[in-house]
Amino acid sequence: MSNAFIAFQKNDDSRCIVEAILEDNPGAMVVDQPSMVKIDVPNRLVIKRETVEEKMGRSFDLQELQLHLITISGHLDETDDEFTLSWNS
Amino acid sequence: MDMKIAKKLGLKERYALMTRDLAWDTTYQKMEDVFPQTSYEGIKIHDWDKWEDPFRLTMDAYWKYQSEKERKLYAILDGFNQNNGHLSVTDARYINVLKLFLGSTPPLELMAARGFSMMGRQMNGAGPRVACQMQAVDEYRHFQTQIHSISNYNKYYNGMDEFAHQQSRMWYLSDGKSFFDDAITAGPFEFMVAIGFAFEYVLTNILFVPFISGAAYNGDMAAMTVGFSAQSDEARHMTLGLECIKFMLEQDPDNLPIVQRWIDKWTWRGTRKLASVGMMMDYMLPKRIMSFKEAWEMYVEENGGSLFKDLARYGITIPKCFGQTIEEKEHVTHQSWIGFYMKPEATPFHTWIPSPDEMDWLSEKYPNTFDQYYRPVLEYLDQQEKAGNRYNNKTQPMNCQVCVSTMKFNEPGDPMEMCFRESTYKGEKFHTCSDHCKEIFDNEPEKYVQTFISSHQGLQGNCEPDGADVNAADFKPGQNMLDYWKLDKRALGDFNGSEDQANFAKWREQATKN
Numbered sequence: 001m002s003n004a005f006i007a008f009q010k011n012d013d014s015r016c017i018v019e020a021i022l023e024d025n026p027g028a029m030v031v032d033q034p035s036m037v038k039i040d041v042p043n044r045l046v047i048k049r050e051t052v053e054e055k056m057g058r059s060f061d062l063q064e065l066q067l068h069l070i071t072i073s074g075h076l077d078e079t080d081d082e083f084t085l086s087w088n089s
Numbered sequence: 090m091d092m093k094i095a096k097k098l099g100l101k102e103r104y105a106l107m108t109r110d111l112a113w114d115t116t117y118q119k120m121e122d123v124f125p126q127t128s129y130e131g132i133k134i135h136d137w138d139k140w141e142d143p144f145r146l147t148m149d150a151y152w153k154y155q156s157e158k159e160r161k162l163y164a165i166l167d168g169f170n171q172n173n174g175h176l177s178v179t180d181a182r183y184i185n186v187l188k189l190f191l192g193s194t195p196p197l198e199l200m201a202a203r204g205f206s207m208m209g210r211q212m213n214g215a216g217p218r219v220a221c222q223m224q225a226v227d228e229y230r231h232f233q234t235q236i237h238s239i240s241n242y243n244k245y246y247n248g249m250d251e252f253a254h255q256q257s258r259m260w261y262l263s264d265g266k267s268f269f270d271d272a273i274t275a276g277p278f279e280f281m282v283a284i285g286f287a288f289e290y291v292l293t294n295i296l297f298v299p300f301i302s303g304a305a306y307n308g309d310m311a312a313m314t315v316g317f318s319a320q321s322d323e324a325r326h327m328t329l330g331l332e333c334i335k336f337m338l339e340q341d342p343d344n345l346p347i348v349q350r351w352i353d354k355w356t357w358r359g360t361r362k363l364a365s366v367g368m369m370m371d372y373m374l375p376k377r378i379m380s381f382k383e384a385w386e387m388y389v390e391e392n393g394g395s396l397f398k399d400l401a402r403y404g405i406t407i408p409k410c411f412g413q414t415i416e417e418k419e420h421v422t423h424q425s426w427i428g429f430y431m432k433p434e435a436t437p438f439h440t441w442i443p444s445p446d447e448m449d450w451l452s453e454k455y456p457n458t459f460d461q462y463y464r465p466v467l468e469y470l471d472q473q474e475k476a477g478n479r480y481n482n483k484t485q486p487m488n489c490q491v492c493v494s495t496m497k498f499n500e501p502g503d504p505m506e507m508c509f510r511e512s513t514y515k516g517e518k519f520h521t522c523s524d525h526c527k528e529i530f531d532n533e534p535e536k537y538v539q540t541f542i543s544s545h546q547g548l549q550g551n552c553e554p555d556g557a558d559v560n561a562a563d564f565k566p567g568q569n570m571l572d573y574w575k576l577d578k579r580a581l582g583d584f585n586g587s588e589d590q591a592n593f594a595k596w597r598e599q600a601t602k603n
Contacts, residue, residue, distance in 0.1 A: 002395030035305035066154040069321040073392045076143040080100045
């Protein structure tokens with residue numbers, strides 16, 4: 001099984017995004033590195049707008065991810081409500 | 090009366106309207122005459138509308154988020170510079186990694202900007218044209234921000250100001266230059282595999298992720314913000330490269346062997362280019378977060394492995410070179426650093442022998458190779474230096490005709506034997522560093538016989554500065570190489586005893602006392 005992953009620069013916004021990922025993706029693993037954080041999830045990683053908004057306490061456009069993003073792995077599907085990375089294997 | 094409120098369009102619909110809906114098929118001229126480049130490589134496309142855009146970033150959102158990224162980046166750069174941030178890096182050896190990184194990368198970003206501008210014109214489909222045009226703007230941004238980042242360091246340290254002149258002339262910059270020259274002179278689909286897949290997926294994931302995290306760990310906020318800001322665009326670029334590969338494979342089964350050959354070729358070319366990035370991680374960062382080997386396993390073996398497993402459904406197999414790259418990950422960074430150490434008068438950055446605790450770190454990270462093959466060499470060079478006999482190889486290196494790396498890598502399965510291969514084309518011999526580069530050469534010899542290799546050209550008298558008299562009786566080819574490269578003499582030689590080392594110590598002293 002392959003891991004989908006995403007990495008962010010460490011800041012207050014990305015802290016909330018990471019919390020949302022951990023809540024919505026059982027099996028998510030956090031790799032903490034200097035000034036960045038990487039989250040691995042087997043096969044499929046989803047970021048849900050609603051959960052991120054709950055963590056941030058404000059409305060959030062998923063495309064705001066672009067500001068903090070470092071890298072991703074997996075095929076991407078992007079809608080207004082979900083940002084999904086997945087492998088077909 | 091109830092008002093009818095139009096429902097706000099979803100992201101997919103908005104993106105479709107902003108791309109496809111603004112495009113049209115030409116009628117006065119045939120489409121194949123308007124887009125002549127996309128057929129000669131043999132790739133068959135039947136329906137450009139089947140292209141799926143992974144990141145659905147419309148132009149308005151693109152400008153909004155990119156400008157926000159720029160504001161953040163320049164705020165950090167200003168803060169770092171105003172606070173004399175250059176004196177807060179771990180030690181002055183660190184500056185040399187910037188001379189290598191920021192001296193070699195901006196011209197490559199510019200080539201990427203040119204390449205994607207061409208793709209933005211050449212691709213038939215509106216989806217890829219829009220994505221390529223955005224990527225061209227991104228690459229131009231990276232080119233500019235990297236130069237802005239280095240400009241502050243350039244006020245204090247030697248050897249940073251001639252990178253643009255050196256790009257096309259300097260021996261060790263030739264591997265990156267040849268990578269992009271090869272890609273940009275290929276057809277549009279091969280370019281997408283070369284840059285969109287190999288460069289973005291294989292290379293930038295190591296250069297801009299663990300290496301930049303390492304730069305942050307060494308206190309360099311300028312390189313950190315520039316690197317991570319660039320990589321936030323690269324995430325988008327990787328999906329474009331991956332989408333292009335899937336699109337080709339889904340359009341026609343005849344595309345498979347062509348795509349496979351490009352994946353084999355460009356994975357290898359990316360791997361060769363990574364040897365110097367790995368050396369930056371293992372030898373040039375005073376504080377290290379992970380070894381090149383560990384980064385390679387995480388980002389290439391695992392992540393690349395996931396990708397190839399996924400593409401297996403189209404018939405794609407793991408690149409031919411993969412086995413060799415796994416063997417080489419324990420060797421290439423040591424071979425590269427020793428190679429650079431031996432040429433102290435041919436680079437605008439300093440080299441040095443790692444300290445005893447740094448050698449212990451290398452032993453721990455490379456238990457199968459470091460103590461056996463590389464520690465003895467480094468300790469011998471260290472003894473020689475202390476005895477006043479610092480190694481200085483003044484000869485010209487031999488370079489691979491394809492990747493233009495100096496010949497320094499080992500024969501597969503035999504770390505004590507240097508590897509090189511030979512091909513003959515039109516009665517002339519050409520040398521390559523490996524089976525994989527030889528295969529690339531043999532497949533397109535007419536292309537690679539044109540490779541510019543400064544060490545070879547220098548011996549032919551073709552690398553002389555303005556005013557040199559090549560007809561003088563005592564003229565020796567290559568004797569003026571330093572002037573031809575415009576090398577700053579203060580930036581040459583060992584780190585120990587350098588002007589940078591003395592200045593950094595003096596300025597840091599001033600920063601902490603009256």
